[in-house]
Amino acid sequence: MSVLVLVLALVAIGIAGYVLCRYRAVASVGGDTKKLHSLPTYHGWHGFIMGFLPGLVVLALWVVVQPLLIEQRMGRFFDPAVFEDDTQRVLLMADVRRVASGLDTAVDLGALSEQQAAQIRTEFGSVRERLAEVGVALGAEVTPEVLQAAQSYRQQAATGALWRTIVTLAVAGSAFLMALRLTDGAFRARNRVERVMQGLLLTASTIAILTTVGIVLSMLSEAIRFSTMYPIADFFFGLTWSPSFGGGSQLGLLPLLWGTLYISLVSMIVAVPIGLFTAIYLAEYASPRVRAVVKPLIEVIAGIPTVVFGLFALVTVGPLIRDWIAQPTGLGSSGSSVMTAGLVIGILNIPFISSLADDIINAVPQAMRDGSLGLGATKSETIRQVVLPAALPGIVGAVLLAASRAIGETMIVTMGAGAAAKIDLNPFEAMTTITVKIVSQLTGDTEFNSPETLVAFALGMTLFVITLGLNVFALYIVRKYREQYE
């Protein structure tokens, strides 16, 4: 049975569990459902969960573990020296899997009988051609080892699938019977169902965390590989960025870091005052009618894809700044500049800051404002001296979150800031950022084994640490200065 059919079978067992457990529970009290500890529905759901979930867990584990086991046993077909090498093994296994699935297709289409597929040998003719006939394209001629491995792979996969079906159904069936036996009037089905729900919620919340951990680990391992190939001190303190795939690259972080921070700074200078003032206007002064129109309009900006902002930077803002400010003042002649990218990222961040700050200002209790107004303060005195201080921790948090967005922004800087890695104070010069260089080091057909590509992971790790640091700092500020107004 294929995995899909198996899952459907589990659902069927679950539904049977629902119906039978519910029926049994009601029957056990002679139809008087008031005597049940839990509502009949809960007994039903308990039956469903028992029929469905244990089988599903076993199936999921099996699906993950089986390929790993089979792969391990493929070693006997190959030269151990080759098989030990990580890269080689991955390539070999990819070949084996492709040939195996080619044989599967051939059998399905009737081009080969099951027996032929199991016994076909390279000596009898080109396997590649036979597979090509049924539409399975292979890159190179199949070696005897790979073919044998593929045949063994197919056989083991078939055995595995058979046992998978048996074990899964056995587990599901016994759990189902257990649920049926447990069900009676006093059985606490409600508590058990709620425990399962709790587990479900926990699982959902761990997925995001585990993904983050996974991302960090994968980046970390590549970044560590980079550090074995390139002196790490040169990476962190190098003032030159000039990668060349032929060797002799200089991969200094500082020019990129400088560009990143400079552009972020410009963007924050744009976004923080405008965003904050917008929020104050919306939260304190705007009439409900104005607010109902303006707030969604501002938030439309947040919905524009950043690549569109990039185009805006490239086509409109960049030339505008060059022709009207940079060239007349003699400060630069480049269409792409720190100013362009910073300005556009700033605009991108306005709704982010204004929307968050608006919520935070609204969360300041009205009693606080009344207290100040009741003392004869004007509205603006109240806002400056009472509302904003009370909202400050949240606002700082919002600003720091916006800062980490600015630091991580890629598309706008790619189009607006240029690709020249340099350290310069002039904001009308083209500079570049960490994100842009990560993209440019990884685009194209490159292998992940030279410092020039692996540096992207080190850059990514650096970026991650910076933004993580900012976020942690933001949370710390928010916690430390959170005011307890009820």
Add this chain to the structure above:
Amino acid sequence: MEDMRLMERTLATNQVKVAAKGVDVFYGATHAIKDVSVDILDNMVTAFIGPSGCGKSTFLRCLNRMNDTVSVARVTGDIRLDGEDIYDPRVDPVQLRARVGMVFQKPNPFPKSIYDNVAYGPKIHGLARSKAELDEIVEKEAKDRLKEPGTGLSGGQQQRLCIARAIATSPEVLLMDEPCSALDPIATAQVEELIDELRANFSVVIVTHSMQQAARVSQRTAFFHLGNLVEYGETGQIFTNPRDPRTESYISGRIG
């Protein structure tokens, strides 16, 4: 009619601080206050009592134009502070509120130090020309723990801080909107004691749910019911010898 005239005569012997005549308040379509006229006397505590939703807090908020901050509220009629119409377009409500201070139902200290809480009013009104003068004003109201945050105090202490904050601005009238409803009996007793002291320098108006409290702290009591001012007179008279049957029912616990 006889009663009303008698009432007016007794009131006339003291100096009138706030005079309200024919005040109506509308919240949108709701007619919250109906033709209320009250004279609030100087150096006295006046209590507004009545069942929930009778309009006593609404009327209180007319006296320093706090209803201006509610966009749907509309006030008509004539309210005078020392003979000056407070709803005159030339009157700045902000300045008015400096003269008519307010303490709210729930203690609402600002998230600042105790010192800054008390110094808030004097600072914005420029009552102190130097740091030393400001210190003097603050220390008249609050003695110790000045550097601690006002929000860290207990409920009763917070409310007393709010009162101190209100009187640091040296208002002439102090409005208190159920200042003890969130407090325990001990804190309530402390606040009531404070109110009694305040009478020497201010005219105090207190809205309260508790008739015992009105009886304890006030010299004058006004009874509101369904937006009407039913009866207004000396506290002792209201509680022992009410003229209106509705007042009597409320005081004896039959309505409300």
